[in-house]
Amino acid sequence: MSSPLSLSCLLILFITSPSMSTPTSSSSKSSLDPNQTKALESLNILTSTDPCSEPSFHNVTFCDSATPFRHLLSLSLSNCSSYLTLTFTALKSLSTLQSLHFQNCPIAPIAFPSELIASLRSFVCINSFRKLTGVWLSRLENLTDLTVSNVPVNASGLLVIIGRMKKLKYIAISYANLTGFLPNFIDSNVTHIDFSGNQLKGSIPTSYTRLDSLEFMSLSYNSLDGEIPTSIGDLISLKNLSLAANSISGPIPDSVSAIPGLVHMDLSSNKLNGSIPRFLSQMKNLKHLNLANNDLHGVLPFNLSFIERLEVFRVSGNINLCYNRSILSSKLKLGIAPCNKHGMPILPPRGKDLSWDDPSDSDYDDYEEDDAKERRHWPNKVVLGVSVALSSIGILGAAADKVARAYNGAADKRARAYNTYKQEKLI
Incomplete structure (x- = not known):
């Protein structure tokens, strides 16, 4: 029989101090917060061993030496089972999370507790959550990193989603069936933009060329028109540019x-x-x-x-x-x-x-x-064309007589040759 872990999801935990200090060795004797242990168990994640001191092949963990208990700062769930559900109680217990990632987790979206919303800095949703809304995503105002890919997002445009996210540096909302126009304003601290695989239209705003820190920009596979801004050379930090399709x-x-x-x-x-x-x-x-x-x-x-x-x-x-x-x-x-x-x-x-x-x-x-x-051969073709034209307007008869005489002569020649052949056969 498969273990609960294999039936639920692949778990990657990063557990550090709130100050994100360098983790200590696994010899630390503090254990994970009991409420967070229960939350993990509600997700069908095995906690029989200390995830801080005994990481497994499927669990990569880092812990600080906080006492009396350590807390989760990063949780990544992938390849979740179809019956996995998130509960508001579990998420509230995990409100110390600064990073929450889902990949291949076909679960239903749920409202996040305000404590978790305030704490989150990175949210990744790849082929998960079945569908999302722009309003739901827009509540994650403190994010610095946002990735949504292969998830339908119901929104009237990108501005609805990122309009209130003033700390974003990494934005990737791709293959999300988004419509509308590119937002004219994006914070100058952004280093990564990926809006590929949507149905965005309109031209590329010239304001994008003032993003001095931008290193990656992909707007490919949309319905954009217009011209590439002539000031695109001002993107002095750019390393990857894709405007294909x-x-x-x-x-x-x-x-x-x-x-x-x-x-x-x-x-x-x-x-x-x-x-x-x-x-x-x-x-x-x-x-x-x-x-x-x-x-x-x-x-x-x-x-x-x-x-x-x-x-x-x-x-x-x-x-x-x-x-x-x-x-x-x-x-x-x-x-x-x-x-x-x-x-x-x-x-x-x-x-x-x-x-x-x-x-x-x-x-x-x-x-x-x-x-x-x-x-x-062009002059010869010209002469031939002129000849054809002349024959069509007056000298067709003479040409026809000449052709007929040539044909008759050839026929006589073939007849004489045939008679000679018959005589030789008789001899």
């Missing part, structure tokens, strides 16, 4: 290359146009660059050393973008065409699929040769 148009601002520590940039699957800023190749820390599936055009401004330095590089799906064959080889399989001498993509031969990643194409010489042949 929206309807953002306009050029890639040159100022992007002024972000010194940018490592990851994904602008794919939008409506971006214009040429690719040459200065991107000077970004020494860039490792991931995805510009695929846009309307970018012109000559790819990167050399081989820059592309080889990247861990991810994608530019396919830009049909008007091409690369210089004197700088880059087709063996790189960039997914775009080589350029002709005018800086335009060379069209593939007739009947060939417009795919630039065909492994049978070790080089693109045949495309250039086809392009050159097309230009060389």
Whole structure:
């Protein structure tokens, strides 16, 4: 028979002093507060051994030396059973918690006691709680870290949720079925923004470019439009930028290359146009660059050393973008065409699929040769067109007589050859 722990959830406990001081060794003889022990038991979590002094494989615990009892500051529940329930009494006993995390816990949400609301600094809800409301989340006003992912949130917009959270530094509300617009104002202390996988619309507020401490921003997989703010280069702390799968148009601002520590940039699957800023190749820390599936055009401004330095590089799906064959080889399989001498993509031969990643194409010489042949034969095609036109307006009869004489002559020749063949057979 499975143990109560395996039937309920995977538990991770972090137990420290209220001042978050460095935990002492497990030799401390103080035990966990009896009320908190009961609360854990109500969650079907085994407490037969002291979770402070005897951590197990599924229990990672840290305790202080407070007397007479120690208290929980962090509780993480994952892979909970479907019959697990939270009670108001248990949560009130756990009101010393500063961090409360749920992952894969399909439990019903419950009102948090005011003591717990005041104490919480970090709340994580991933594929848990079945559903939430913006009003419910908005009560957690003292949070510095908020993560809600793969949980439907019923709210008229993000502002309803985070409008009163003045201490937030880490915000991740993703794949939550949120609608509405991006909030214009976010506290300048925020370091992480993830609003991906929702149904947000409108443009990116220029106020976001004044977030000096912002290190991560993902607004991908929404319905955003408008242009990337030209002042995006002011995000001097940014390391990760993802705006993929929206309807953002306009050029890639040159100022992007002024972000010194940018490592990851994904602008794919939008409506971006214009040429690719040459200065991107000077970004020494860039490792991931995805510009695929846009309307970018012109000559790819990167050399081989820059592309080889990247861990991810994608530019396919830009049909008007091409690369210089004197700088880059087709063996790189960039997914775009080589350029002709005018800086335009060379069209593939007739009947060939417009795919630039065909492994049978070790080089693109045949495309250039086809392009050159097309230009060389152009006068002949013009003459042929003129001839056809003239025959249609007056000299069709003469041409027809000439064709008939040629046909008759050929028929006579075939007849003579056949007679000769018969005579030889008779002999």
